[in-house]
Every structure is written in C-alpha cells, then in structure tokens.
Amino acid sequence: SAVISQKPSRDICQRGTSLTIQCQVDSQVTMMFWYRQQPGQSLTLIATANQGSEATYESGFVIDKFPISRPNLTFSTLTVSNMSPEDSSIYLCSVDALASGFYNEQFFGPGTRLTVL
Amino acid sequence: DAKTTQPPSMDCAEGRAANLPCNHSTISGNEYVYWYRQIHSQGPQYIIHGLKNNETNEMASLIITEDRKSSTLILPHATLRDTAVYYCIVRVRGYNKLIFGAGTRLAVHP
Numbered sequence: 001s002a003v004i005s006q007k008p009s010r011d012i013c014q015r016g017t018s019l020t021i022q023c024q025v026d027s028q029v030t031m032m033f034w035y036r037q038q039p040g041q042s043l044t045l046i047a048t049a050n051q052g053s054e055a056t057y058e059s060g061f062v063i064d065k066f067p068i069s070r071p072n073l074t075f076s077t078l079t080v081s082n083m084s085p086e087d088s089s090i091y092l093c094s095v096d097a098l099a100s101g102f103y104n105e106q107f108f109g110p111g112t113r114l115t116v117l
Numbered sequence: 118d119a120k121t122t123q124p125p126s127m128d129c130a131e132g133r134a135a136n137l138p139c140n141h142s143t144i145s146g147n148e149y150v151y152w153y154r155q156i157h158s159q160g161p162q163y164i165i166h167g168l169k170n171n172e173t174n175e176m177a178s179l180i181i182t183e184d185r186k187s188s189t190l191i192l193p194h195a196t197l198r199d200t201a202v203y204y205c206i207v208r209v210r211g212y213n214k215l216i217f218g219a220g221t222r223l224a225v226h227p
Contacts, residue, residue, distance in 0.1 A: 031213050035217075044217070092161075
C-alpha cells in the first residue's frame with residue numbers, strides 16, 4: 001500500500017498569484033498522478049509525473065499553467081500558476097502501488113482545497 | 118478506455134444491500150472493471166476490481182455479466198458510512214491512468 005500526504009491541505013489565494021502543492025509518498029513509486037476536482041464535479045486527470053522525465057499532460061492542460069516537478073521517487077509538486085477563480089478546486093495526487101495480493105491499485109492523497117478570490 | 122454509464126444517484130436503507138449498476142458495453146477483452154468510492158472531502162478509495170469472474174473482498178462483491186457489458190457492485194449490509202460517490206472505471210490492467218466518469222451518489226439512510 002501507499003500512504004500519501006499533501007501540503008497545504010487548503011489555501012485561499014488572490015487571483016494572479018501561484019500556489020505550489022506538495023505530494024509526499026511513504027514508498028518509492030514510478031508514476032504519480034495529479035487530478036483536479038472542480039466543485040460538484042468528478043475527478044479530471046491533469047498529468048502523469050514520471051521521475052527523471054517531463055510530465056505528460058492530458059488534453060486541456062498545459063505545462064505553463066500547471067508546471068510539475070518530480071525530483072525523486074517519493075515526491076512531486078504541482079504549481080497552479082497565474083490563478084483565477086476558475087482554478088478553485090480540490091487538487092489530488094495519486095500513485096499506482098502494489099496492494100495486498102499481487103495487483104496494483106491507485107492510492108490517493110487527501111487533496112488540497114484551493115479557493116481563488 | 119471504454120466508457121461507463123452509471124445512474125447519477127441511489128438510495129439505500131441502512132442494513133440492506135446496496136446494488137450499484139454500471140454499463141460498459143464497449144469494454145474490450147483486456148480491460149478490467151474497477152470500482153472506487155469517494156467519501157465527502159476525502160480522496161477516492163479503491164474497493165474492488167475484476168475481469169470476468171465475480172469477485173468478493175471484505176468491502177464488497179463485484180458481479181460481472183457473462184458478456185462483460187455490465188457489472189454490479191454489491192455492498193451487502195450498507196451503513197451510514199457507505200454514503201459516498203461510487204465510480205465504475207474500465208481500464209487495461211497495468212495501464213496506470215484512471216479516467217473518472219460522473220459516478221453514482223449513494224445515500225444510505227437510517
């Protein structure tokens with residue numbers, strides 16, 4: 001299994017500023033994922049973060065707006081740049097890790113609740 | 118990944134079985150059915166997955182039809198703590214991305 005922590009748990013930011021969200025895992029994992037969950041909506045995958053290479057972004061998300069770092073196998077950051085109220089969401093990181101038994105499952109962090117004024 | 122269709126909401130009485138359906142008519146042979154749930158203000162939690170056989174674990178049972186075009190997640194004795202949004206996801210095992218649909222909002226009432 002994998003235990004994931006995120007910092008900050010919540011923040012209120014002014015438009016035009018940037019916020020960096022940290023994701024820490026208690027074990028080494030190859031792939032980490034960043035999701036966005038807008039109010040009342042389902043989760044949308046932003047990007048996949050691989051250690052040692054550029055993140056892979058999903059359609060509709062760009063590196064200039066959501067730069068991602070992955071300096072090692074247990075840590076990643078997501079920056080939300082030049083924020084606007086439309087960026088108000090919960091941002092979640094997740095990892096694919098070995099669960100009990102012989103299969104992988106995806107584990108999620110508690111999320112970072114961002115409000116942009 | 119195949120698309121899934123779930124009812125937007127369901128109700129269940131506490132102590133009764135909750136049966137959550139999912140249609141995945143375009144599923145391909147190497148795609149598994151996964152179920153996750155998201156309790157309010159928390160990250161999603163894995164429940165169960167299967168390929169073609171019925172599966173059971175300590176949380177739930179998964180019934181997959183013989184043609185694999187639909188499945189049902191069964192919570193045998195629902196409690197108030199099972200109130201959550203339940204997501205049915207189809208993906209190739211070993212393919213890491215999860216693509217979430219709208220899910221089913223299950224409300225368990227006393």
